[in-house]
Amino acid sequence: xxxxxxxDGKGGVEPAEVPDPVPGPEDVVIAPAAVGICGTDLHLVEGxxxxxxxxxxxxxxxxxxxxxxxxxxxxxxxxDLVGVDPNVNCGRCRWCRAGAxxxxxxxxxxxxxxxGACAEKVAVPARVAHRLPAGLDxxxxxxxxxxxxxxxxxxRAPDLRGLDVLVYGAGSxxxxxxxVARQRGAGRVQVVxxxxxxxDAALRLGADHVAASGAELDLPDGAQVVIEASGHPSAVADAxxxxxxxxxxxxxxxxxxxxxxxxxPFEVFEKELTVLGSNSLADCYPxxxxxxxxxAAAVRPLVTHRLPLTAYAEAxxxxxxxxxxxxxIDPSMNT
Numbered sequence: 001x002x003x004x005x006x007x008d009g010k011g012g013v014e015p016a017e018v019p020d021p022v023p024g025p026e027d028v029v030i031a032p033a034a035v036g037i038c039g040t041d042l043h044l045v046e047g048x049x050x051x052x053x054x055x056x057x058x059x060x061x062x063x064x065x066x067x068x069x070x071x072x073x074x075x076x077x078x079x080d081l082v083g084v085d086p087n088v089n090c091g092r093c094r095w096c097r098a099g100a101x102x103x104x105x106x107x108x109x110x111x112x113x114x115x116g117a118c119a120e121k122v123a124v125p126a127r128v129a130h131r132l133p134a135g136l137d138x139x140x141x142x143x144x145x146x147x148x149x150x151x152x153x154x155x156r157a158p159d160l161r162g163l164d165v166l167v168y169g170a171g172s173x174x175x176x177x178x179x180v181a182r183q184r185g186a187g188r189v190q191v192v193x194x195x196x197x198x199x200d201a202a203l204r205l206g207a208d209h210v211a212a213s214g215a216e217l218d219l220p221d222g223a224q225v226v227i228e229a230s231g232h233p234s235a236v237a238d239a240x241x242x243x244x245x246x247x248x249x250x251x252x253x254x255x256x257x258x259x260x261x262x263x264x265p266f267e268v269f270e271k272e273l274t275v276l277g278s279n280s281l282a283d284c285y286p287x288x289x290x291x292x293x294x295x296a297a298a299v300r301p302l303v304t305h306r307l308p309l310t311a312y313a314e315a316x317x318x319x320x321x322x323x324x325x326x327x328x329i330d331p332s333m334n335t
């Protein structure tokens with residue numbers, strides 16, 4: 001038996017003893033060493049994440065050590081440090097064949113519909129486990145999943161070179177966006193974030209200007225690329241107001257399924273605006289593994305809190321607080 005956290009989708013967060021996972025022929029069993037908490041997890045706890053299936057062990061941003069491999073697994077061995085692409089797709093449907101595994105018609109995300117990494121062990125298909133570069137530690141390894149989400153969003157967006165970029169929300173996704181946008185040659189990077197701790201972090205990660213509201217920004221003509229990474233309805237509504245002529249809004253933030261905000265179709269027509277979504281990480285995990293080494297020194301300070309598995313409820317509260325950037329659970333930590 002092993003320790004795990006069980007969510008019931010009604011606000012319940014239950015530490016439990018559950019059976020150790022047994023790998024199938026093509027699976028690996030991983031002992032997680034760093035598990036990130038993000039907005040998806042907060043939605044899962046309260047039951048407002050549309051695709052959640054309960055009861056579930058959460059934890060989809062993680063890195064850890066392989067402890068057991070299935071009989072047919074090649075290329076991974078016990079002792080390997082790996083990160084995991086949480087989107088377990090079928091590989092057969094039209095979206096998988098089109099290179100959009102995040103839209104798989106039979107998607108089984110780790111930590112959402114199948115057991116995740118907030119446990120002493122987790123079993124995943126070996127094909128979604130990626131050996132990490134030598135010298136990379138699990139704390140940085142667990143940031144690969146959100147980095148992959150950022151890379152997918154920027155694949156959906158125009159080339160950033162020389163453009164004004166506006167980011168809503170300076171959680172881990174928004175902060176990674178700042179770093180990558182700067183790396184990709186954006187003209188100016190501005191951030192809307194109500195909390196001072198996160199605004200300061202955005203400046204460290206490459207933002208040129210940060211503000212508590214969109215009204216405080218230096219964007220009289222709007223931004224050519226606006227990326228909404230908070231999921232707050234008021235931020236989404238404000239983001240729609242800040243798009244420049246022929247600009248693009250990328251909606252990354254997760255809202256409740258019934259959230260609605262005003263959209264003026266005439267303005268979309270008149271300004272030739274583009275409004276698009278970016279859902280999860282598509283096929284960008286390998287690219288994020290390749291890029292994380294160049295960003296490691298800059299992004300490691302994003303992890304501001306590490307707590308043991310037994311403190312998961314406390315970790316959720318910390319993650320929702322303005323003082324936290326990224327909160328990690330370490331299932332190997334003692335209480």
